[in-house]
Amino acid sequence: MLNEIINMFKKKGDFVSGEEMSKKLGITRAAIWKKIKILRGAGYKIQATPAKGYKLIKSPEFSVEELRTLIRGDIGREIIFFESIGSTNTAALELAEKGAPHGTVVIADRQAKGKGRLGRTWVSPPRSNIYMSVILRPEIETEDATLLTIMAAVSCAKGVMKSTGLKAEIKWPNDLMISSKKLGGILTEMKSDPDGIVFAVIGIGINVNSKTKKDFPPDIRGIATSIREELGKIQSRTFIIAEILKETEHWYRVLLTGGRKPLFDEWKRLSSTLGRKVRVTAGDNVFTGVAEDIDRGGMLILRLPSGMLKKISSGDVTMLR
């Protein structure tokens, strides 16, 4: 109901009378007034003028109601929002286990235990960044599951570019980078059985309005950035998330219908890794070489100093000069 009211404001771009609203939504004018109060409480600036009605002056930095008005496809049709949660991925895994449909999105304002790779933590200060998990039920072979992480990287980079104008690059496999600093990360968790993929949860963390010096621990301050720091002003998470979900809708369809070529071409265009000298730390092993290409699953092909090729399935990549 709240998103329908926001939609009416946006369509009209001017005053909407109380009568018009109550007719369209099938509730009394007193009930409309209550909804307006809720929206104001959520940070919306709404002007009320007798005889004219209501007009939306300004939206808050983030609003899940507004986000819902911006979704057209399957991805994000169902959005579950938490003010605070342990980890959106853990919540999404539980929801998926209980049968949440394909495209369900979990968003939180803050995470107490944001998840990184191998038990690491994703720094998640409150009410500033994107902490989001998308549930997918992909009908692809289990051995092709890594294509989902390529798809997610492309969707996030394109979504950030379209909503902010910033040139986001991808560091293999799916870190979001701006001028060699980390803007975001993607951690995918998957459940499969012998018949195939049951579901995959794509966890997305993007630094939007954090001040890295204030919000981040000293060890990652120098290597992290946020959209706010790049642009010099606060950005709306609502619109960035909406663009990312729109891109996810698009690239997921490309993956299912067009196959891996168009997806890989886009990943390579956005990649900052290929052609560069890199160091890869994979457990106790460290490899140095030139990132030559990715294979058909998206694995990194490294050319070692000897000229030999080494295929990397997982590890931390550091760019070398």
Add this chain to the structure above:
Amino acid sequence: MELEDLKGLIELLKETDITELQIEKNGSKVKIKREKLLSSIEMSKPVVAQEKPSSEISEETQRLITVTSPIVGTFYRASSPEAEPFVQAGSRVKKGQVLCIIEAMKLMNEIECEAEGVVVRALVENGQSVEYGEPLFLIEPV
């Protein structure tokens, strides 16, 4: 030729059907030879043979479930380097219980047990890379 190169060579060889390879470079010569990969049933034999009379072997090995990797990736026995392994040899496991994680490109794939039973043996070391279809665990169903 450096150790690094040799490792890379062995990795590459694993992905093919080649069993023997000889390379000469800058005067040094390397020959790598490997046995054909044993099938999961063959691998399970010695474990059972230690405890059971030979007449029961074929019957017993067929009862064992081989859990294989659904993707190419890195094998982890625990959720983080500090955590306890999910299971060990002798662990009693339920259907749906997590046995290990295979990671590929920051995609963490939890491998679940498909039947109730006991872990007879873990076939892969922590942090080792595994191929598609590679046997990971032998489970004796109960």
